[in-house]
Amino acid sequence: SLNMAETExxxxxxxxxxxxxxxxxxxxEMKGLVEMDDPGTEWFGRSATNRVVRWITKCAELNKHSTILDVGxxxxLLLLALAKQGYTNLVGLDYCQSALDLASAVFKKEGLGHVGSWLQVDLTIGNEEQAIFDVCLDKGTYDAVSLNPEDSNKGRESYIQNMATLMNCSSVFIITSCNWTTSELTSHFGKKFNFIEELPAPTFSFGGKSGKTVSTCVFKKKN
Ligand SMILES: C[S@@+](CC[C@H](N)C(=O)[O-])C[C@H]1O[C@@H](n2cnc3c(N)ncnc32)[C@H](O)[C@@H]1O
Structure with a gap:
Protein backbone atom coordinates (compact mmCIF):
# COMPACT_ATOMS: atom_id res chain seq x y z
CA SER A 1 0.00 0.00 0.00
CA LEU A 2 1.05 3.60 -0.54
CA ASN A 3 2.77 5.36 2.32
CA MET A 4 1.40 8.93 2.28
CA ALA A 5 4.44 10.28 4.04
CA GLU A 6 6.79 8.77 1.45
CA THR A 7 4.81 10.19 -1.43
CA GLU A 8 4.67 13.61 0.30
CA GLU A 29 -18.56 28.46 22.43
CA MET A 30 -17.98 31.50 24.67
CA LYS A 31 -21.66 32.38 24.19
CA GLY A 32 -22.53 28.79 25.11
CA LEU A 33 -20.44 29.07 28.26
CA VAL A 34 -22.03 32.34 29.32
CA GLU A 35 -25.61 31.48 28.39
CA MET A 36 -25.80 27.73 29.04
CA ASP A 37 -22.73 26.89 31.10
CA ASP A 38 -21.52 24.76 28.16
CA PRO A 39 -17.79 25.07 27.35
CA GLY A 40 -18.22 23.38 23.94
CA THR A 41 -16.79 20.44 22.04
CA GLU A 42 -14.27 18.02 23.43
CA TRP A 43 -12.34 17.07 20.31
CA PHE A 44 -12.27 13.25 19.72
CA GLY A 45 -14.47 12.85 22.81
CA ARG A 46 -13.92 12.28 26.50
CA SER A 47 -12.10 8.99 25.98
CA ALA A 48 -9.31 10.68 23.99
CA THR A 49 -8.85 13.17 26.84
CA ASN A 50 -8.86 10.43 29.45
CA ARG A 51 -6.29 8.39 27.56
CA VAL A 52 -3.83 11.28 27.58
CA VAL A 53 -4.54 12.21 31.22
CA ARG A 54 -4.15 8.59 32.35
CA TRP A 55 -0.79 8.25 30.57
CA ILE A 56 0.49 11.42 32.27
CA THR A 57 -0.69 10.39 35.76
CA LYS A 58 1.06 7.02 35.32
CA CYS A 59 4.34 8.44 34.01
CA ALA A 60 6.94 7.98 36.75
CA GLU A 61 9.12 10.89 35.58
CA LEU A 62 6.29 13.42 35.97
CA ASN A 63 4.64 14.95 39.02
CA LYS A 64 1.83 17.41 39.78
CA HIS A 65 4.22 20.36 39.31
CA SER A 66 5.53 19.25 35.91
CA THR A 67 5.09 21.95 33.28
CA ILE A 68 2.47 20.96 30.73
CA LEU A 69 1.79 22.83 27.48
CA ASP A 70 -1.26 22.12 25.32
CA VAL A 71 -0.75 23.44 21.79
CA GLY A 72 -3.98 24.47 20.07
CA LEU A 77 -10.87 21.05 28.35
CA LEU A 78 -7.81 18.77 28.14
CA LEU A 79 -5.89 21.06 30.49
CA LEU A 80 -8.97 21.33 32.71
CA ALA A 81 -9.03 17.53 33.08
CA LEU A 82 -5.37 17.74 34.20
CA ALA A 83 -6.15 20.62 36.59
CA LYS A 84 -8.86 18.48 38.16
CA GLN A 85 -6.24 15.75 38.72
CA GLY A 86 -4.15 18.27 40.66
CA TYR A 87 -1.65 19.45 38.03
CA THR A 88 -0.57 22.99 38.82
CA ASN A 89 1.62 24.19 35.94
CA LEU A 90 -0.63 24.27 32.92
CA VAL A 91 -0.13 26.44 29.85
CA GLY A 92 -2.55 26.65 26.95
CA LEU A 93 -1.33 27.93 23.59
CA ASP A 94 -3.50 28.79 20.61
CA TYR A 95 -3.33 31.19 17.69
CA CYS A 96 -6.92 32.21 18.38
CA GLN A 97 -7.30 34.79 21.12
CA SER A 98 -10.99 33.84 21.36
CA ALA A 99 -9.93 30.27 22.28
CA LEU A 100 -7.62 31.57 25.02
CA ASP A 101 -10.35 33.87 26.37
CA LEU A 102 -12.73 30.92 26.48
CA ALA A 103 -10.20 28.52 28.10
CA SER A 104 -9.35 31.15 30.70
CA ALA A 105 -13.07 31.69 31.45
CA VAL A 106 -13.61 27.92 31.74
CA PHE A 107 -10.75 27.67 34.28
CA LYS A 108 -12.03 30.64 36.30
CA LYS A 109 -15.53 29.19 36.37
CA GLU A 110 -14.09 26.00 37.91
CA GLY A 111 -12.10 27.99 40.47
CA LEU A 112 -8.85 26.85 38.82
CA GLY A 113 -7.71 30.15 37.28
CA HIS A 114 -4.45 30.06 39.30
CA VAL A 115 -3.13 26.84 37.66
CA GLY A 116 -3.54 27.91 34.03
CA SER A 117 -1.84 30.48 31.84
CA TRP A 118 -2.42 31.32 28.21
CA LEU A 119 -0.20 32.10 25.23
CA GLN A 120 -1.17 33.39 21.84
CA VAL A 121 1.23 31.88 19.28
CA ASP A 122 0.82 30.76 15.68
CA LEU A 123 2.86 27.56 15.47
CA THR A 124 3.20 27.80 11.70
CA ILE A 125 4.98 31.15 11.95
CA GLY A 126 7.58 31.91 14.56
CA ASN A 127 7.84 30.95 18.17
CA GLU A 128 9.42 33.51 20.45
CA GLU A 129 8.54 31.45 23.49
CA GLN A 130 11.77 30.52 25.28
CA ALA A 131 10.28 28.15 27.86
CA ILE A 132 10.94 24.40 27.87
CA PHE A 133 8.05 22.17 28.95
CA ASP A 134 8.12 18.72 30.57
CA VAL A 135 5.08 17.71 28.54
CA CYS A 136 3.69 19.05 25.28
CA LEU A 137 0.23 17.98 24.15
CA ASP A 138 -1.52 18.24 20.81
CA LYS A 139 -5.07 17.02 20.25
CA GLY A 140 -6.26 17.86 16.74
CA THR A 141 -3.95 20.83 16.19
CA TYR A 142 -1.41 19.26 13.84
CA ASP A 143 -4.49 17.94 12.01
CA ALA A 144 -5.83 21.49 11.66
CA VAL A 145 -2.41 22.77 10.54
CA SER A 146 -2.36 19.95 7.94
CA LEU A 147 -5.71 21.10 6.53
CA ASN A 148 -4.64 24.71 5.97
CA PRO A 149 -5.52 25.74 2.41
CA GLU A 150 -2.32 27.80 2.18
CA ASP A 151 0.79 25.64 1.92
CA SER A 152 0.11 23.07 4.63
CA ASN A 153 3.45 21.39 3.92
CA LYS A 154 5.40 24.49 4.97
CA GLY A 155 3.04 24.97 7.92
CA ARG A 156 3.67 21.43 9.12
CA GLU A 157 7.45 21.90 8.83
CA SER A 158 7.33 25.10 10.91
CA TYR A 159 5.05 23.43 13.43
CA ILE A 160 7.51 20.53 13.91
CA GLN A 161 10.44 22.95 14.16
CA ASN A 162 8.57 25.06 16.74
CA MET A 163 7.60 22.02 18.82
CA ALA A 164 11.26 21.01 19.02
CA THR A 165 12.16 24.42 20.51
CA LEU A 166 9.61 23.92 23.32
CA MET A 167 11.19 20.68 24.56
CA ASN A 168 14.41 19.12 25.75
CA CYS A 169 15.46 15.47 25.57
CA SER A 170 13.51 14.47 28.67
CA SER A 171 10.29 16.20 27.58
CA VAL A 172 7.47 14.10 26.21
CA PHE A 173 5.24 15.04 23.29
CA ILE A 174 1.82 13.38 23.18
CA ILE A 175 -0.05 13.94 19.93
CA THR A 176 -3.58 12.80 19.06
CA SER A 177 -4.46 12.84 15.36
CA CYS A 178 -7.17 11.38 13.18
CA ASN A 179 -5.78 12.53 9.86
CA TRP A 180 -2.41 10.85 10.10
CA THR A 181 -1.57 7.31 11.11
CA THR A 182 1.09 6.45 13.65
CA SER A 183 3.57 5.59 10.91
CA GLU A 184 2.87 8.86 9.09
CA LEU A 185 3.35 10.84 12.32
CA THR A 186 6.56 8.92 13.05
CA SER A 187 7.83 9.78 9.60
CA HIS A 188 6.81 13.48 9.74
CA PHE A 189 8.33 14.02 13.19
CA GLY A 190 11.25 11.64 12.65
CA LYS A 191 13.90 14.28 11.96
CA LYS A 192 13.53 15.77 15.44
CA PHE A 193 11.67 13.16 17.50
CA ASN A 194 11.83 9.46 18.38
CA PHE A 195 8.63 7.44 18.52
CA ILE A 196 8.12 5.98 22.01
CA GLU A 197 4.70 4.35 22.06
CA GLU A 198 1.14 4.44 20.75
CA LEU A 199 -1.93 4.64 22.98
CA PRO A 200 -4.68 2.50 21.41
CA ALA A 201 -7.95 4.23 20.46
CA PRO A 202 -11.37 3.88 18.79
CA THR A 203 -12.49 5.56 15.51
CA PHE A 204 -13.68 9.09 14.73
CA SER A 205 -14.28 11.30 11.72
CA PHE A 206 -12.64 14.62 10.87
CA GLY A 207 -12.30 16.78 7.79
CA GLY A 208 -14.50 14.56 5.67
CA LYS A 209 -12.66 11.31 6.37
CA SER A 210 -14.66 8.90 8.42
CA GLY A 211 -13.91 5.65 10.17
CA LYS A 212 -10.25 6.44 10.55
CA THR A 213 -8.54 5.46 13.72
CA VAL A 214 -7.49 8.21 16.09
CA SER A 215 -3.81 7.79 16.82
CA THR A 216 -2.34 8.99 20.08
CA CYS A 217 1.44 8.76 20.01
CA VAL A 218 4.17 9.59 22.48
CA PHE A 219 7.42 11.04 21.13
CA LYS A 220 10.64 12.23 22.74
CA LYS A 221 12.98 14.79 21.25
CA LYS A 222 16.20 13.40 19.78
CA ASN A 223 19.55 14.28 21.35
C1 LIG B 1 -9.33 20.56 16.17
S1 LIG B 1 -9.12 21.95 17.24
C2 LIG B 1 -8.61 21.10 18.72
C3 LIG B 1 -8.77 21.93 19.97
C4 LIG B 1 -8.35 21.23 21.28
N1 LIG B 1 -6.97 20.78 21.23
C5 LIG B 1 -9.26 20.07 21.58
O1 LIG B 1 -8.78 18.94 21.64
O2 LIG B 1 -10.47 20.29 21.76
C6 LIG B 1 -7.60 22.67 16.61
C7 LIG B 1 -7.06 23.83 17.42
O3 LIG B 1 -5.81 24.23 16.90
C8 LIG B 1 -5.74 25.64 16.86
N2 LIG B 1 -4.78 25.97 15.80
C9 LIG B 1 -4.90 25.70 14.47
N3 LIG B 1 -3.83 26.13 13.79
C10 LIG B 1 -2.97 26.67 14.72
C11 LIG B 1 -1.70 27.30 14.63
N4 LIG B 1 -1.10 27.47 13.45
N5 LIG B 1 -1.11 27.73 15.76
C12 LIG B 1 -1.73 27.57 16.95
N6 LIG B 1 -2.95 27.00 17.10
C13 LIG B 1 -3.56 26.56 15.99
C14 LIG B 1 -7.18 26.07 16.59
O4 LIG B 1 -7.43 27.41 16.96
C15 LIG B 1 -7.96 25.06 17.43
O5 LIG B 1 -8.10 25.51 18.74
Whole structure:
Protein backbone atom coordinates (compact mmCIF):
# COMPACT_ATOMS: atom_id res chain seq x y z
CA SER A 1 0.00 0.00 0.00
CA LEU A 2 1.05 3.60 -0.54
CA ASN A 3 2.77 5.36 2.32
CA MET A 4 1.40 8.93 2.28
CA ALA A 5 4.44 10.28 4.04
CA GLU A 6 6.79 8.77 1.45
CA THR A 7 4.81 10.19 -1.43
CA GLU A 8 4.67 13.61 0.30
CA UNK A 9 0.92 13.63 -0.22
CA UNK A 10 -1.00 16.46 1.44
CA UNK A 11 -4.50 16.37 2.87
CA UNK A 12 -7.23 18.14 0.93
CA UNK A 13 -7.52 21.65 2.36
CA UNK A 14 -10.48 22.43 4.58
CA UNK A 15 -12.13 25.24 6.47
CA UNK A 16 -10.87 23.38 9.58
CA UNK A 17 -7.44 24.67 8.66
CA UNK A 18 -8.33 28.36 8.80
CA UNK A 19 -8.06 30.97 11.55
CA UNK A 20 -11.48 32.47 10.78
CA UNK A 21 -13.17 29.12 11.31
CA UNK A 22 -11.66 28.62 14.77
CA UNK A 23 -12.21 32.23 15.78
CA UNK A 24 -15.90 31.79 14.98
CA UNK A 25 -16.09 28.42 16.79
CA UNK A 26 -14.65 29.82 20.02
CA UNK A 27 -16.69 33.03 19.96
CA UNK A 28 -19.73 30.78 19.66
CA GLU A 29 -18.56 28.46 22.43
CA MET A 30 -17.98 31.50 24.67
CA LYS A 31 -21.66 32.38 24.19
CA GLY A 32 -22.53 28.79 25.11
CA LEU A 33 -20.44 29.07 28.26
CA VAL A 34 -22.03 32.34 29.32
CA GLU A 35 -25.61 31.48 28.39
CA MET A 36 -25.80 27.73 29.04
CA ASP A 37 -22.73 26.89 31.10
CA ASP A 38 -21.52 24.76 28.16
CA PRO A 39 -17.79 25.07 27.35
CA GLY A 40 -18.22 23.38 23.94
CA THR A 41 -16.79 20.44 22.04
CA GLU A 42 -14.27 18.02 23.43
CA TRP A 43 -12.34 17.07 20.31
CA PHE A 44 -12.27 13.25 19.72
CA GLY A 45 -14.47 12.85 22.81
CA ARG A 46 -13.92 12.28 26.50
CA SER A 47 -12.10 8.99 25.98
CA ALA A 48 -9.31 10.68 23.99
CA THR A 49 -8.85 13.17 26.84
CA ASN A 50 -8.86 10.43 29.45
CA ARG A 51 -6.29 8.39 27.56
CA VAL A 52 -3.83 11.28 27.58
CA VAL A 53 -4.54 12.21 31.22
CA ARG A 54 -4.15 8.59 32.35
CA TRP A 55 -0.79 8.25 30.57
CA ILE A 56 0.49 11.42 32.27
CA THR A 57 -0.69 10.39 35.76
CA LYS A 58 1.06 7.02 35.32
CA CYS A 59 4.34 8.44 34.01
CA ALA A 60 6.94 7.98 36.75
CA GLU A 61 9.12 10.89 35.58
CA LEU A 62 6.29 13.42 35.97
CA ASN A 63 4.64 14.95 39.02
CA LYS A 64 1.83 17.41 39.78
CA HIS A 65 4.22 20.36 39.31
CA SER A 66 5.53 19.25 35.91
CA THR A 67 5.09 21.95 33.28
CA ILE A 68 2.47 20.96 30.73
CA LEU A 69 1.79 22.83 27.48
CA ASP A 70 -1.26 22.12 25.32
CA VAL A 71 -0.75 23.44 21.79
CA GLY A 72 -3.98 24.47 20.07
CA UNK A 73 -5.71 24.17 23.44
CA UNK A 74 -9.05 25.47 22.12
CA UNK A 75 -11.57 25.63 24.97
CA UNK A 76 -9.00 24.21 27.39
CA LEU A 77 -10.87 21.05 28.35
CA LEU A 78 -7.81 18.77 28.14
CA LEU A 79 -5.89 21.06 30.49
CA LEU A 80 -8.97 21.33 32.71
CA ALA A 81 -9.03 17.53 33.08
CA LEU A 82 -5.37 17.74 34.20
CA ALA A 83 -6.15 20.62 36.59
CA LYS A 84 -8.86 18.48 38.16
CA GLN A 85 -6.24 15.75 38.72
CA GLY A 86 -4.15 18.27 40.66
CA TYR A 87 -1.65 19.45 38.03
CA THR A 88 -0.57 22.99 38.82
CA ASN A 89 1.62 24.19 35.94
CA LEU A 90 -0.63 24.27 32.92
CA VAL A 91 -0.13 26.44 29.85
CA GLY A 92 -2.55 26.65 26.95
CA LEU A 93 -1.33 27.93 23.59
CA ASP A 94 -3.50 28.79 20.61
CA TYR A 95 -3.33 31.19 17.69
CA CYS A 96 -6.92 32.21 18.38
CA GLN A 97 -7.30 34.79 21.12
CA SER A 98 -10.99 33.84 21.36
CA ALA A 99 -9.93 30.27 22.28
CA LEU A 100 -7.62 31.57 25.02
CA ASP A 101 -10.35 33.87 26.37
CA LEU A 102 -12.73 30.92 26.48
CA ALA A 103 -10.20 28.52 28.10
CA SER A 104 -9.35 31.15 30.70
CA ALA A 105 -13.07 31.69 31.45
CA VAL A 106 -13.61 27.92 31.74
CA PHE A 107 -10.75 27.67 34.28
CA LYS A 108 -12.03 30.64 36.30
CA LYS A 109 -15.53 29.19 36.37
CA GLU A 110 -14.09 26.00 37.91
CA GLY A 111 -12.10 27.99 40.47
CA LEU A 112 -8.85 26.85 38.82
CA GLY A 113 -7.71 30.15 37.28
CA HIS A 114 -4.45 30.06 39.30
CA VAL A 115 -3.13 26.84 37.66
CA GLY A 116 -3.54 27.91 34.03
CA SER A 117 -1.84 30.48 31.84
CA TRP A 118 -2.42 31.32 28.21
CA LEU A 119 -0.20 32.10 25.23
CA GLN A 120 -1.17 33.39 21.84
CA VAL A 121 1.23 31.88 19.28
CA ASP A 122 0.82 30.76 15.68
CA LEU A 123 2.86 27.56 15.47
CA THR A 124 3.20 27.80 11.70
CA ILE A 125 4.98 31.15 11.95
CA GLY A 126 7.58 31.91 14.56
CA ASN A 127 7.84 30.95 18.17
CA GLU A 128 9.42 33.51 20.45
CA GLU A 129 8.54 31.45 23.49
CA GLN A 130 11.77 30.52 25.28
CA ALA A 131 10.28 28.15 27.86
CA ILE A 132 10.94 24.40 27.87
CA PHE A 133 8.05 22.17 28.95
CA ASP A 134 8.12 18.72 30.57
CA VAL A 135 5.08 17.71 28.54
CA CYS A 136 3.69 19.05 25.28
CA LEU A 137 0.23 17.98 24.15
CA ASP A 138 -1.52 18.24 20.81
CA LYS A 139 -5.07 17.02 20.25
CA GLY A 140 -6.26 17.86 16.74
CA THR A 141 -3.95 20.83 16.19
CA TYR A 142 -1.41 19.26 13.84
CA ASP A 143 -4.49 17.94 12.01
CA ALA A 144 -5.83 21.49 11.66
CA VAL A 145 -2.41 22.77 10.54
CA SER A 146 -2.36 19.95 7.94
CA LEU A 147 -5.71 21.10 6.53
CA ASN A 148 -4.64 24.71 5.97
CA PRO A 149 -5.52 25.74 2.41
CA GLU A 150 -2.32 27.80 2.18
CA ASP A 151 0.79 25.64 1.92
CA SER A 152 0.11 23.07 4.63
CA ASN A 153 3.45 21.39 3.92
CA LYS A 154 5.40 24.49 4.97
CA GLY A 155 3.04 24.97 7.92
CA ARG A 156 3.67 21.43 9.12
CA GLU A 157 7.45 21.90 8.83
CA SER A 158 7.33 25.10 10.91
CA TYR A 159 5.05 23.43 13.43
CA ILE A 160 7.51 20.53 13.91
CA GLN A 161 10.44 22.95 14.16
CA ASN A 162 8.57 25.06 16.74
CA MET A 163 7.60 22.02 18.82
CA ALA A 164 11.26 21.01 19.02
CA THR A 165 12.16 24.42 20.51
CA LEU A 166 9.61 23.92 23.32
CA MET A 167 11.19 20.68 24.56
CA ASN A 168 14.41 19.12 25.75
CA CYS A 169 15.46 15.47 25.57
CA SER A 170 13.51 14.47 28.67
CA SER A 171 10.29 16.20 27.58
CA VAL A 172 7.47 14.10 26.21
CA PHE A 173 5.24 15.04 23.29
CA ILE A 174 1.82 13.38 23.18
CA ILE A 175 -0.05 13.94 19.93
CA THR A 176 -3.58 12.80 19.06
CA SER A 177 -4.46 12.84 15.36
CA CYS A 178 -7.17 11.38 13.18
CA ASN A 179 -5.78 12.53 9.86
CA TRP A 180 -2.41 10.85 10.10
CA THR A 181 -1.57 7.31 11.11
CA THR A 182 1.09 6.45 13.65
CA SER A 183 3.57 5.59 10.91
CA GLU A 184 2.87 8.86 9.09
CA LEU A 185 3.35 10.84 12.32
CA THR A 186 6.56 8.92 13.05
CA SER A 187 7.83 9.78 9.60
CA HIS A 188 6.81 13.48 9.74
CA PHE A 189 8.33 14.02 13.19
CA GLY A 190 11.25 11.64 12.65
CA LYS A 191 13.90 14.28 11.96
CA LYS A 192 13.53 15.77 15.44
CA PHE A 193 11.67 13.16 17.50
CA ASN A 194 11.83 9.46 18.38
CA PHE A 195 8.63 7.44 18.52
CA ILE A 196 8.12 5.98 22.01
CA GLU A 197 4.70 4.35 22.06
CA GLU A 198 1.14 4.44 20.75
CA LEU A 199 -1.93 4.64 22.98
CA PRO A 200 -4.68 2.50 21.41
CA ALA A 201 -7.95 4.23 20.46
CA PRO A 202 -11.37 3.88 18.79
CA THR A 203 -12.49 5.56 15.51
CA PHE A 204 -13.68 9.09 14.73
CA SER A 205 -14.28 11.30 11.72
CA PHE A 206 -12.64 14.62 10.87
CA GLY A 207 -12.30 16.78 7.79
CA GLY A 208 -14.50 14.56 5.67
CA LYS A 209 -12.66 11.31 6.37
CA SER A 210 -14.66 8.90 8.42
CA GLY A 211 -13.91 5.65 10.17
CA LYS A 212 -10.25 6.44 10.55
CA THR A 213 -8.54 5.46 13.72
CA VAL A 214 -7.49 8.21 16.09
CA SER A 215 -3.81 7.79 16.82
CA THR A 216 -2.34 8.99 20.08
CA CYS A 217 1.44 8.76 20.01
CA VAL A 218 4.17 9.59 22.48
CA PHE A 219 7.42 11.04 21.13
CA LYS A 220 10.64 12.23 22.74
CA LYS A 221 12.98 14.79 21.25
CA LYS A 222 16.20 13.40 19.78
CA ASN A 223 19.55 14.28 21.35
C1 LIG B 1 -9.33 20.56 16.17
S1 LIG B 1 -9.12 21.95 17.24
C2 LIG B 1 -8.61 21.10 18.72
C3 LIG B 1 -8.77 21.93 19.97
C4 LIG B 1 -8.35 21.23 21.28
N1 LIG B 1 -6.97 20.78 21.23
C5 LIG B 1 -9.26 20.07 21.58
O1 LIG B 1 -8.78 18.94 21.64
O2 LIG B 1 -10.47 20.29 21.76
C6 LIG B 1 -7.60 22.67 16.61
C7 LIG B 1 -7.06 23.83 17.42
O3 LIG B 1 -5.81 24.23 16.90
C8 LIG B 1 -5.74 25.64 16.86
N2 LIG B 1 -4.78 25.97 15.80
C9 LIG B 1 -4.90 25.70 14.47
N3 LIG B 1 -3.83 26.13 13.79
C10 LIG B 1 -2.97 26.67 14.72
C11 LIG B 1 -1.70 27.30 14.63
N4 LIG B 1 -1.10 27.47 13.45
N5 LIG B 1 -1.11 27.73 15.76
C12 LIG B 1 -1.73 27.57 16.95
N6 LIG B 1 -2.95 27.00 17.10
C13 LIG B 1 -3.56 26.56 15.99
C14 LIG B 1 -7.18 26.07 16.59
O4 LIG B 1 -7.43 27.41 16.96
C15 LIG B 1 -7.96 25.06 17.43
O5 LIG B 1 -8.10 25.51 18.74
Missing amino acids: QELPSSVLGTYDHWDEVYKD CGNG
